Amino acid sequence: MTGKTATYEFKAETQKLLDIVINSLYTERDVFIRELISNAADALEKLRHESITKTDIFDGHLPLEIAIELDDKKNTLTITDTGIGMTGEELEHNLGTIAHSGSNTFLAQMAEAAKKDISLIGQFGVGFYAAFMAGNVVRVQSRSWDKSEGHEWLSDGTGSFTITEMPGLRRGTKIIVELKDDAKDYVQKWKIESIIKQYSTFVSFPIKLAGEVVNTVQALWTRNKSDIKEEEYGEFYKFIGSAASEPMYRLHFSADAPLAINALLFVPAENFEMFGFGKTDPGVNLYCQRILIDQHSKTILPEWLRFLKGVVDSEDLPLNISRQALQDNALVSKLRKVITKRFLKHLEEEAKNDNEKYLRFWTTFGIYLKEGATSDYEFQKELGKLLRFESSKSEAGKPVGLADYVLRMGPDQKEIYYINGPSRVAVEAGPYVEMFTKKDVEIIYTMEPIDDFVLSHLGEFDGKKLVSADRADLSLTKDEEETKADERVGESERLDKDALAKLTEWMKKILETSVSDVVVSKRLVDAPAMIVNPDGFMTSSMERVLAASRKDHGIPGMGESKKKMEINPSNPLIKKLAALHDRDEDFAAEVARQIHDNAMIQAGLVVDPLAMVERNYRILGRVVEG
Ligand code: ADP
Numbered sequence: 001m002t003g004k005t006a007t008y009e010f011k012a013e014t015q016k017l018l019d020i021v022i023n024s025l026y027t028e029r030d031v032f033i034r035e036l037i038s039n040a041a042d043a044l045e046k047l048r049h050e051s052i053t054k055t056d057i058f059d060g061h062l063p064l065e066i067a068i069e070l071d072d073k074k075n076t077l078t079i080t081d082t083g084i085g086m087t088g089e090e091l092e093h094n095l096g097t098i099a100h101s102g103s104n105t106f107l108a109q110m111a112e113a114a115k116k117d118i119s120l121i122g123q124f125g126v127g128f129y130a131a132f133m134a135g136n137v138v139r140v141q142s143r144s145w146d147k148s149e150g151h152e153w154l155s156d157g158t159g160s161f162t163i164t165e166m167p168g169l170r171r172g173t174k175i176i177v178e179l180k181d182d183a184k185d186y187v188q189k190w191k192i193e194s195i196i197k198q199y200s201t202f203v204s205f206p207i208k209l210a211g212e213v214v215n216t217v218q219a220l221w222t223r224n225k226s227d228i229k230e231e232e233y234g235e236f237y238k239f240i241g242s243a244a245s246e247p248m249y250r251l252h253f254s255a256d257a258p259l260a261i262n263a264l265l266f267v268p269a270e271n272f273e274m275f276g277f278g279k280t281d282p283g284v285n286l287y288c289q290r291i292l293i294d295q296h297s298k299t300i301l302p303e304w305l306r307f308l309k310g311v312v313d314s315e316d317l318p319l320n321i322s323r324q325a326l327q328d329n330a331l332v333s334k335l336r337k338v339i340t341k342r343f344l345k346h347l348e349e350e351a352k353n354d355n356e357k358y359l360r361f362w363t364t365f366g367i368y369l370k371e372g373a374t375s376d377y378e379f380q381k382e383l384g385k386l387l388r389f390e391s392s393k394s395e396a397g398k399p400v401g402l403a404d405y406v407l408r409m410g411p412d413q414k415e416i417y418y419i420n421g422p423s424r425v426a427v428e429a430g431p432y433v434e435m436f437t438k439k440d441v442e443i444i445y446t447m448e449p450i451d452d453f454v455l456s457h458l459g460e461f462d463g464k465k466l467v468s469a470d471r472a473d474l475s476l477t478k479d480e481e482e483t484k485a486d487e488r489v490g491e492s493e494r495l496d497k498d499a500l501a502k503l504t505e506w507m508k509k510i511l512e513t514s515v516s517d518v519v520v521s522k523r524l525v526d527a528p529a530m531i532v533n534p535d536g537f538m539t540s541s542m543e544r545v546l547a548a549s550r551k552d553h554g555i556p557g558m559g560e561s562k563k564k565m566e567i568n569p570s571n572p573l574i575k576k577l578a579a580l581h582d583r584d585e586d587f588a589a590e591v592a593r594q595i596h597d598n599a600m601i602q603a604g605l606v607v608d609p610l611a612m613v614e615r616n617y618r619i620l621g622r623v624v625e626g
């Protein structure tokens with residue numbers, strides 16, 4: 001070796017990762033082969049992409065391939081690729097730091113995951129550093145395609161690495177792993193071959209093992225559907241998704257017009273964001289005529305489909321398009337639209353064919369569809385059909401679609417109703433569903449904070465307006481007959497008009513700072529009071545979410561709209577409150593405030609807990625006095 005040597009320290013988080021890799025990951029050791037091969041394949045893809053537009057590529061004649069050599073005398077495993085290579089600076093940067101953003105949280109999550117289930121680690125792709133799972137010394141000799149001279153990177157994974165100039169190298173990268181004593185079986189050809197078969201069959205460059213090509217280079221997605229075996233799909237999914245289990249759904253489709261598309265998309269079995277791993281990177285790669293244009297493409301599908309894994313290949317895309325230009329390329333947005341619609345249609349078909357399975361999908365990935373419905377106007381119609389919610393006519397835990405709801409609607413019903421609550425039991429005990437139960441009108445229970453945003457963004461479904469049941473102007477009220485019948489019941493059952501007017505007037509004064517109005521309810525059946533929303537757009541649930549996020553961001557709670565309160569003239573508490581008002585106005589005011597706070601709580605809205613508890617004790621104090 002000639003030339004200068006420089007020594008560098010690993011970045012702190014890189015060293016931490018190395019410690020995890022070296023000390024706790026040996027059970028999943030085989031993946032180091034996968035990681036090194038996948039880096040080699042990436043480097044080859046990059047070179048192939050560059051050579052479309054550039055002519056002055058160093059060693060341009062070299063075939064694009066990966067070669068693995070095993071040496072049982074020196075106990076080394078060597079992986080060579082003829083890819084893009086690395087300059088000295090690139091070696092220092094790429095192999096001294098972790099590319100992953102927010103590396104520290106990433107590391108903490110990974111260490112946590114490794115404790116629970118070691119096979120999860122494959123999902124993280126510890127990358128190049130996996131070489132230290134099997135090697136006590138790792139050498140990386142690399143020469144960039146840009147003609148600069150080559151270098152050797154060398155480290156034993158503890159603390160530091162060196163970079164030495166090394167003239168005379170070919171283009172690409174050679175990684176020499178000096179195997180640890182207990183990892184010597186990696187010099188056995190059968191072992192490496194079986195690992196390649198397991199993880200890397202679909203690498204789109206020849207992999208030569210001791211001079212022999214061991215993979216079949218093919219683009220599965222361009223083959224005829226009827227010629228592809230189930231196992232091949234399964235293996236391909238595991239390969240591109242770094243997954244251990246079978247996918248939940250698969251869609252393989254081809255089109256010639258209006259665009260030439262070959263797409264192979266998979267829905268995984270698990271949702272990694274649900275495990276608290278942070279936002280996942282998109283998992284679909286964009287190809288043009290089998291050449292990788294954009295790995296983990298952010299543009300080929302909407303962001304809310306980031307949970308999908310797979311490949312999109314279109315011959316219509318210009319081969320030399322840059323990643324930057326993809327973002328505002330009209331053809332790409334057209335592709336995105338066609339593929340997204342096709343995928344959503346596929347989900348609709350799956351739901352029809354096997355509802356149980358679709359509900360499993362919904363529990364795992366429904367949140368992404370909701371994200372789509374609130375953020376993406378373009379696919380609202382399709383997404384509306386895929387949403388699932390519990391309702392007064394669904395079994396607990398068995399959500400139904402809006403289309404089912406529409407089928408059950410009576411001939412006079414014009415709107416679709418929903419109400420938010422923390423749980424089915426809470427919603428059913430609350431005041432909002434009383435009139436619906438009485439009239440046998442189905443009402444959807446939205447039990448996630450995001451649900452009301454989803455439905456209000458959707459606005460309508462199948463031509464029917466989506467209406468929150470806490471709206472002040474809800475049309476579902478007692479009809480005239482019923483109201484008259486109520487009034488005929490007489491004073492002993494119900495407050496008369498004058499008494500009611502007096503009571504509401506007085507309550508409005510008492511609650512002046514918290515409500516915009518107090519009115520006689522036409523829809524309460526049993527409960528004494530309820531809070532309704534005058535503006536008709538925001539539901540109480542949406543307001544609660546916004547208030548919480550304002551608080552998170554330290555923004556004072558301004559701008560909350562004042563609510564209307566409805567009171568029930570047939571409720572004993574309201575009737576007796578009118579009488580109490582005449583006897584002891586101060587105490588009646590305490591009760592009125594408490595009724596208001598209770599109604600606020602039933603609406604899921606915030607009250608001042610301290611003031612409420614103190615008032616509550618004062619009222620209880622009076623009760624025990626007798
Ligand atoms: P990732 O592949 O997820 O980016 P890795 O840890 O596997 O992370 O690799 C880090 C970086 O090192 C890569 O992004 C790439 O820039 C560089 N690299 C690794 N192996 C090679 C190789 N064989 N040829 C060229 N560059 C490589």
Ligand code: MG
Binds near residue numbers: 035039125127128
């Ligand atoms: Mg990698």
